[in-house]
Amino acid sequence: MSSASITFVLFGTALSLAVVPGLVLVHRGLSSAPRGGRGAWVLWAMTIGVVALVWLALGAAVVAGDPSSSDFIGAAGLAGIDTALLPLGGRLPDLADPFLLGAVRTGVLVVAVTGVVAVVSAARTTGTRTVVSSAVWAVVVVLPVSMWVYAVRWDGDGFVGGWLGAGLSSLLGVGALDYGGGALHVALGASLLGLTSVGSKRPRDVESGGPSLPGSVALIGGAFLLWIGSVGSAGAAEGVADEVASLAVMNALCAPAAAGIAWMVVEHIRDGRSSTAGGVRGVVTGVAVVSAGSGFLTPMLALLLGLIMGTLGAITIRGGRDGRQSVRGTALLHLVGGATGIVALGFAAQGQGILYSGSIAQLCAQLILCVAVGGYAYLVTGLIARLSGAARSGKHPTKTSESVQEAALT
Secondary structure, eight states: OOOHHHHHHHHHHHHHHHHHHHHHHHHHHHHHHHHHHHHHHHHHHHHHHHHHHHHIOOOOHHHOOOSSSTTTEEETTTTTEEESSSTTTTOOOOTHHHHHHHHHHHHHHHHHHHHHHHHHTTTTSOHHHHHHHHHHIIIIIIHHHHHHHHOEEOOOOSSEEEEIITTTHHHHHHHOOSSSSSHHHHHHHHHHHHHHHHOSSOOOOOOOOSOOOOOOHHHHHHHHHHHHHHHHHHHHHHHSSSHHHHHHHHHHHHHHHHHHHHHHHHHHHHHSOOOOHHHHHHHHHHHHHTTTTTTTTHHHHHHHHHHHHHHHHHHHOOSSSSSHHHHHHHHHHOOOOOOOHHHHHHHTTTTTTTHHHOSSSHHHHHHHHHHHHHHHHHHHHHHHHHHHTTTTTSSSSSOOOOOHHHHHHO
């Protein structure tokens, strides 16, 4: 791997760090639940710190592990770990390995989505339980999903690795495609739905230590950071500076823009005016819908996909008037957007979709990916929420200020 490619991938990975605060700012800006000031930010910072350490300890060993190695323990492609890549393992990892660099980029996305789960959990349980349950969620939900989809490598005879990314090849002849994180959007959306389905009906206030950011600042700043971070993530996902990485960057730029414009146009036609929240929702769903296919779609198809998703999202997805409904609304942005982008590859992935090959094998693989990841994330997150006490239905409710609710809805 050339030094230029290493520099390019490292720069894209560093840029993708913007996704971490971007996602949380967007979710807090779109939520009508009490924002909680610095108390919620402290919980968020503690959680991402703990999850970052967990990823450094286990992430590369799970996602970048070699199933054919004698140091690999577990079921290859399903649940396993390469002990040689542990921090105290027998050898140091090759930091110039593009597969390992890809695992680092995946780790950034894992930290980002876990931060969102922590913010939502903070309104439903105590601070300690928030940090612990979010870290457990990262280990038992996101690490396995990352292995299933992204732990795929070429061994000289064919692709080996995750059962969704490579294992389906023995059954369907093709593996499921996900270029840059569509499965993580599906897992996040399904997990938030699972969390709110068992959470308390009335979120509690997180102890505040100061004023919250204005909703418009959180929305605009969060959307910008999320968009820029997704562009860096798309560029780094290829693992090398080539034409595919350039295509991914172009698609990651245009699809969210198209989705945001389409969402605001529909709002203007329907309501007589457009809103900042609508534009941000469009950008979020655009990022979700193009994540899986940014390296497999032509720019025109990515643009069209963003326009379609922004239009349909504005028609079907509405924010709620309480914390629980608003979280479900933003969860659908990730779940529906990510699933749509993944399924779209079954039709339009260059060289493999129905439009190019005439075969439905790729579409079947994409559908299996959505059902497996979404269903697993929903069920396991609901179980974690119950075990952690997040389902204590209203034992310690607090009154929500009407002024806060009104400000969040504007």
